Amino acid sequence: MKLFSNKGRLRLKGHKHLTSDVPVRELDLKKVPFVYFPLLANNAKPITPLVKEGDLVKKGTRIALREHMYVPVYSSVSGKVVANKVMFNPGLGRPCPHLVIENDFKNEEEKKALKVLKDNPTKEEIVEAIKEAGIVGLGGAGFPTWIKYNGVKDIEFILINAVECEPFLTTDYVTTITNAKELIEGALLLKRAADASKVVIAIKKDKEAAIKALNQELTNYQDIELRLVPDAYPMGWERTLVEQVFKRTYNNLPSECHVVVDNSQTAFAVYRALKEGKPITERLLTISGEPELIKDPANILVPVGTPVSVVLAEFDINQDKPLMVLNGGPMTSTALRTLEVATTAPSGGYTIVKPIKQRVDNCLRCGECTYSCPAGLQPVEIKQAFEARDYERLENLCVTKCVECGICSYVCPSGIELTDTMKRAKSLVWLRQAQQQKKEK
Ligand code: SF4
Numbered sequence: 001m002k003l004f005s006n007k008g009r010l011r012l013k014g015h016k017h018l019t020s021d022v023p024v025r026e027l028d029l030k031k032v033p034f035v036y037f038p039l040l041a042n043n044a045k046p047i048t049p050l051v052k053e054g055d056l057v058k059k060g061t062r063i064a065l066r067e068h069m070y071v072p073v074y075s076s077v078s079g080k081v082v083a084n085k086v087m088f089n090p091g092l093g094r095p096c097p098h099l100v101i102e103n104d105f106k107n108e109e110e111k112k113a114l115k116v117l118k119d120n121p122t123k124e125e126i127v128e129a130i131k132e133a134g135i136v137g138l139g140g141a142g143f144p145t146w147i148k149y150n151g152v153k154d155i156e157f158i159l160i161n162a163v164e165c166e167p168f169l170t171t172d173y174v175t176t177i178t179n180a181k182e183l184i185e186g187a188l189l190l191k192r193a194a195d196a197s198k199v200v201i202a203i204k205k206d207k208e209a210a211i212k213a214l215n216q217e218l219t220n221y222q223d224i225e226l227r228l229v230p231d232a233y234p235m236g237w238e239r240t241l242v243e244q245v246f247k248r249t250y251n252n253l254p255s256e257c258h259v260v261v262d263n264s265q266t267a268f269a270v271y272r273a274l275k276e277g278k279p280i281t282e283r284l285l286t287i288s289g290e291p292e293l294i295k296d297p298a299n300i301l302v303p304v305g306t307p308v309s310v311v312l313a314e315f316d317i318n319q320d321k322p323l324m325v326l327n328g329g330p331m332t333s334t335a336l337r338t339l340e341v342a343t344t345a346p347s348g349g350y351t352i353v354k355p356i357k358q359r360v361d362n363c364l365r366c367g368e369c370t371y372s373c374p375a376g377l378q379p380v381e382i383k384q385a386f387e388a389r390d391y392e393r394l395e396n397l398c399v400t401k402c403v404e405c406g407i408c409s410y411v412c413p414s415g416i417e418l419t420d421t422m423k424r425a426k427s428l429v430w431l432r433q434a435q436q437q438k439k440e441k
């Protein structure tokens with residue numbers, strides 16, 4: 001049952017209890033013979049390999065570079081580079097070549113994978129170190145973190161997003177409990193990188209253990225405070241969160257209202273990279289879902305690049321029932337077509353659910369999708385414009401502001417799959433804009 005807390009916000013069943021207090025598991029490295037790294041980014045920009053077939057690498061060796069927006073990639077195991085393999089890349093939506101490292105199971109680590117920052121670094125040194133560490137937003141977006149801080153001016157607040165509003169996922173929650181101090185230290189580095197006055201950590205008010213862990217640490221720090229926010233969806237979307245915490249709005253980027261937002265695990269990754277010299281080589285994943293389909297849901301730490309099939313083999317999943325595996329939580333993700341896909345640093349988890357056999361009726365013109373959209377869009381109008389390939393109308397309806405939160409599909413009483421249409425309509429508009437820019441050059 002859904003309950004509206006107010007316009008554009010839903011109260012959803014979180015299903016977080018399934019994994020939030022279950023001990024974190026660690027995938028035995030011996031069960032990971034190969035790791036895979038896509039050579040095309042989600043925006044179809046190439047990722048250039050820096051190693052070739054036969055090269056030996058260690059955990060933490062720089063193996064590839066995404067030149068567009070500069071994101072280095074680091075090996076998550078020690079071993080040997082073997083021939084590339086074409087695999088499906090869910091972020092890209094199609095297959096692409098992947099760099100393959102064969103694990104030698106020695107777990108040898110690069111001693112100086114990254115340079116550890118000296119005390120009192122300048123903001124330029126922090127941004128440069130984040131850039132070289134290849135840190136991307138770990139809340140799912142995967143946007144390069146250094147770009148948000150590069151040359152940014154007039155920032156008042158760093159807002160650390162520990163809300164994790166997507167149902168089932170609990171990795172932010174668990175990381176906050178186990179690594180509250182490191183998260184805070186990482187957030188303070190981000191504060192310095194933006195020359196901001198204060199850090200605010202936002203977390204849902206029902207996350208008691210994480211709040212306690214943060215409060216215990218925060219007594220030792222200044223210029224950083226905790227802000228409790230309501231349990232509503234999509235509270236973790238940065239526009240909703242900025243409005244909730246600061247009562248400020250913006251058009252394109254939070255920096256317009258003097259705020260930079262980063263996910264809590266990103267802050268933790270910044271600490272690990274800048275203070276311990278460790279790039280992102282591991283990822284905590286929530287493997288959860290409907291209790292009749294998965295008996296032992298939990299969070300599990302895996303090397304980045306481990307195939308999803310290898311991770312799921314560790315869990316007691318009822319193979320006798322029809323199921324689908326979602327690439328994330330149920331609101332924002334899509335079903336995986338194959339389990340032979342690589343986990344990536346921004347992956348938050350995988351959710352096992354029953355296949356949806358939805359009855360689809362005609363649109364009732366009830367307006368529920370428009371009323372509920374947190375971005376203030378008109379999904380039903382956008383759907384019609386998309387079906388008519390009316391580009392001008394799609395642009396006028398601001399479809400590119402859609403954050404793919406899934407609410408319009410969730411609330412539609414006719415079972416119309418609107419979110420997928422929004423994603424496709426956005427891609428169509430971007431493609432057309434890119435083509436027009438090319439013509440004008
Ligand atoms: S998916 Fe897009 S259009 Fe649908 S409710 Fe969310 S923001 Fe609005």
Ligand code: SF4
Pocket residue numbers: 362363364365366367368369370380411412413414415416418
């Ligand atoms: S919620 Fe569904 S039925 Fe109602 S207007 Fe939107 S698309 Fe039509």
